[in-house]
Amino acid sequence: MPPFDVRFVRNLEQARPRPDRSSAPCVACAVRHLTVCAPLNPAELAEFSTIMKRRHFEPANAVFDEGDLAKHVFNVTSGVVKIYKLLPDGRRQVTGFLIAGDFLGLANEERYAYSAEAVTDARLCCFPRQKFEAMLDNFPAVERQMLMVASHELAAAQEQMLLLGRKTAKEKIASFLLRLSSRYRKRGLQDNPIHLPMSRNDIGDFLGLTTETVSRTFTQLKSSQMIRLLAGGLVELCDIDQLEDIAEGM
Amino acid sequence: MPPFDVRFVRNLEQARPRPDRSSAPCVACAVRHLTVCAPLNPAELAEFSTIMKRRHFEPANAVFDEGDLAKHVFNVTSGVVKIYKLLPDGRRQVTGFLIAGDFLGLANEERYAYSAEAVTDARLCCFPRQKFEAMLDNFPAVERQMLMVASHELAAAQEQMLLLGRKTAKEKIASFLLRLSSRYRKRGLQDNPIHLPMSRNDIGDFLGLTTETVSRTFTQLKSSQMIRLLAGGLVELCDIDQLEDIAEGM
DNA sequence: CGCAAGATTGACGGAGTTCAAGCCGAGTGG
DNA sequence: CCACTCGGCTTGAACTCCGTCAATCTTGCG
Numbered sequence: 040m041p042p043f044d045v046r047f048v049r050n051l052e053q054a055r056p057r058p059d060r061s062s063a064p065c066v067a068c069a070v071r072h073l074t075v076c077a078p079l080n081p082a083e084l085a086e087f088s089t090i091m092k093r094r095h096f097e098p099a100n101a102v103f104d105e106g107d108l109a110k111h112v113f114n115v116t117s118g119v120v121k122i123y124k125l126l127p128d129g130r131r132q133v134t135g136f137l138i139a140g141d142f143l144g145l146a147n148e149e150r151y152a153y154s155a156e157a158v159t160d161a162r163l164c165c166f167p168r169q170k171f172e173a174m175l176d177n178f179p180a181v182e183r184q185m186l187m188v189a190s191h192e193l194a195a196a197q198e199q200m201l202l203l204g205r206k207t208a209k210e211k212i213a214s215f216l217l218r219l220s221s222r223y224r225k226r227g228l229q230d231n232p233i234h235l236p237m238s239r240n241d242i243g244d245f246l247g248l249t250t251e252t253v254s255r256t257f258t259q260l261k262s263s264q265m266i267r268l269l270a271g272g273l274v275e276l277c278d279i280d281q282l283e284d285i286a287e288g289m
Numbered sequence: 290m291p292p293f294d295v296r297f298v299r300n301l302e303q304a305r306p307r308p309d310r311s312s313a314p315c316v317a318c319a320v321r322h323l324t325v326c327a328p329l330n331p332a333e334l335a336e337f338s339t340i341m342k343r344r345h346f347e348p349a350n351a352v353f354d355e356g357d358l359a360k361h362v363f364n365v366t367s368g369v370v371k372i373y374k375l376l377p378d379g380r381r382q383v384t385g386f387l388i389a390g391d392f393l394g395l396a397n398e399e400r401y402a403y404s405a406e407a408v409t410d411a412r413l414c415c416f417p418r419q420k421f422e423a424m425l426d427n428f429p430a431v432e433r434q435m436l437m438v439a440s441h442e443l444a445a446a447q448e449q450m451l452l453l454g455r456k457t458a459k460e461k462i463a464s465f466l467l468r469l470s471s472r473y474r475k476r477g478l479q480d481n482p483i484h485l486p487m488s489r490n491d492i493g494d495f496l497g498l499t500t501e502t503v504s505r506t507f508t509q510l511k512s513s514q515m516i517r518l519l520a521g522g523l524v525e526l527c528d529i530d531q532l533e534d535i536a537e538g539m
Numbered sequence: 540c541g542c543a544a545g546a547t548t549g550a551c552g553g554a555g556t557t558c559a560a561g562c563c564g565a566g567t568g569g
Numbered sequence: 570c571c572a573c574t575c576g577g578c579t580t581g582a583a584c585t586c587c588g589t590c591a592a593t594c595t596t597g598c599g
Contacts, residue, residue: 124451126538132451145440152444179429186432189439190395194402196446201374201382203453204497208587239546247454249588254547288376458555489578502555504579 064088065164073140073226074114075188078180087178090170096120096157103144105154111165112144118161119236123244124153133245134199136219136237139226142188144168159236203247206288211246212256213286216266216276232273314338315414323390323476324364325438328430337428340420346370346407353394355404361415362394368411369486372403373494383495384449386469386487389476392438394418409486453497456538461496462506464536466516466526482523 065084071077079087093116096102102113102120115137122143123133134153137143143155146168175182202214216233224230235242239250239257246253260266265282267275276282315334321327329337343366346352352363352370365387372393373383384403387393393405396418425432452464466483474480485492489500489507496503510516515532517525526532 124447126451126455128538130455130538132447132454134447134450145443147437147440147444153447175433179432182429182432182436183425186436186439187397189436189443190397192443193395193439193446194397196443196450197374197382197384197403199450200384200446200453201376203450204382204494205376205380238544244454250546251548251589252587255587258547288378288380488576499556500578501557501580505555508579 065091068116070116070140070226075142075181075184076114078184079178083178087174090166090174092165094163094165096161096163098157098159100157102155102157102163103151105151107151109144109146109149109151110168112142112168112171113155113166114164115139115141115143116162116164119158120155120161120163121158121237121241121245122153122155131244132247133241134196136241136245138222138228142185145185145189158241208246208248208252208256209259210285210288211248212242212253212260213265213282215242215246216274217279217282217286220276232269232275235272235274315341318366320366320390320476325392325431325434326364328434329428333428337424337431340416340424342415344413344415346411346413348407348409350407352405352407352413353401355401357401359394359396359399359401360418362392362418362421363405363416364414365389365391365393366412366414369408370405370411370413371408371487371491371495372405374403381494382497383491384446386491386495388472388478392435395435395439408491458496458498458502458506459509460535460538461498462492462503462510463515463532465492465496466524467529467532467536470526482519482525485522485524 065071065076065079065088066081068074068076071084076084076087096118103109103111105124117139120137120141120143121133122135122137123131125131135141136158137155144151146152175185202211206214219235220230220233223233228234237245239253242248243250243253248256257266257268260282261268265276265278265285267277269275315321315326315329315338316331318324318326321334326334326337346368353359353361355374367389370387370391370393371383372385372387373381375381385391386408387405394401396402425435452461456464469485470480470483473483478484487495489503492498493500493503498506507516507518510532511518515526515528515535517527519525
């Protein structure tokens, strides 16, 4: 048990978000082609950006909590954000690690169905939800893009269910490393020594394991020369073919 | 091991689908208000239905298989369809049981990312995918409805990840029964003695458990008077409050 | 340096799997 | 109408992977 309630600290930090209205127009956005904003031309982008604020979150800073009124939707532009659900007794399931280009905040009811919290320093584009939805009426291409994004996420969610329900600890870790590497590659980030900024505990809560099992499994993969743990939270994937075989349960 | 390959039989059956062009216009559709067709007026429905065929599937009959070219999208109008993913060694994760009103076939690539198979006799509306997508251009309201549906499914998927990653067998079964009951209620189907047409094995593959554990857990809930197993695959939920407490891990 | 938080390692136990045997019920055929 | 069969369900016993608990090690930071 930690000496004080972690969530309390988190909310303190949340109390001082940093709106960043500076300038930084979306035109220069490095990840736009990956986001829901992809289909917009410069003029449309300008219109869209009028309702948008950029915000910065420090590590362990909550973006929103499950049950909060869903007043905003977000795009991650840098850093890592985790989303998760809790059981009353504190058991936690991390349902995703979001990186640059990922969208979050889609809520079918008026409240968020999950919590979101920065893992690293993170920058998010922040749209008031009502204005965002109103905007969609004028930009059907964005709506279609959102449907595509949602459909991708649905496929990823099914993949994750397969992992959670049917894979062993070793298979889970191998799958996790490969998927992360592949997502980094798609965004043009370094994909072989990959950066793991999240704690073992977060990884465990994502894979349905405990911290200890995650740690032991890393050790195991390390001893069999499939990965190397480098300084700064970097992990080198040494034998990708074998990792892929393991990830698929072969 | 079964004496012959189950999938072989399934494909034989699939070879003779039953197109049903009879009449049955969508206007009379009992579940339309729950589907992606909900926003259409009668004239629009007529236009939509020109590209649609109704098909019937018998139990264990494949609707499509993971990896097939995604030529169609579907709406379930009656019966139960399961969707699932497989690992090379045969381990299976059922990612959903679809009932009347549910949409399936959304694929972000050109191929289906999962398999679909009838659990009971099932009727599906079947739309050629390209025509369906073309139609969407004229009916933005349907596209928006699809986004809402996808977003609901995403929330359900996250709930399922919480279940798979963090709940005990007892909590899984209790959650499963309550959710099914709740979905039946929303469609106007009988929600207390609920119908469980799927096998223990299917339930296990949905909840990340084995047949044996599912069976043992049912027995356990039965002995503690929380459920009763009736004839015809009916399950009576006797103490819903307590089941809810269990489902939430309390 | 010294502390605190996270990561690793070890020993042990338990929830759920595996393997195996029996049961039940629906369909079949004599 | 009943014996037979076959698939699915239930129950039992042994095992195992992973969780739990606890101690130690590492790392980053004031």
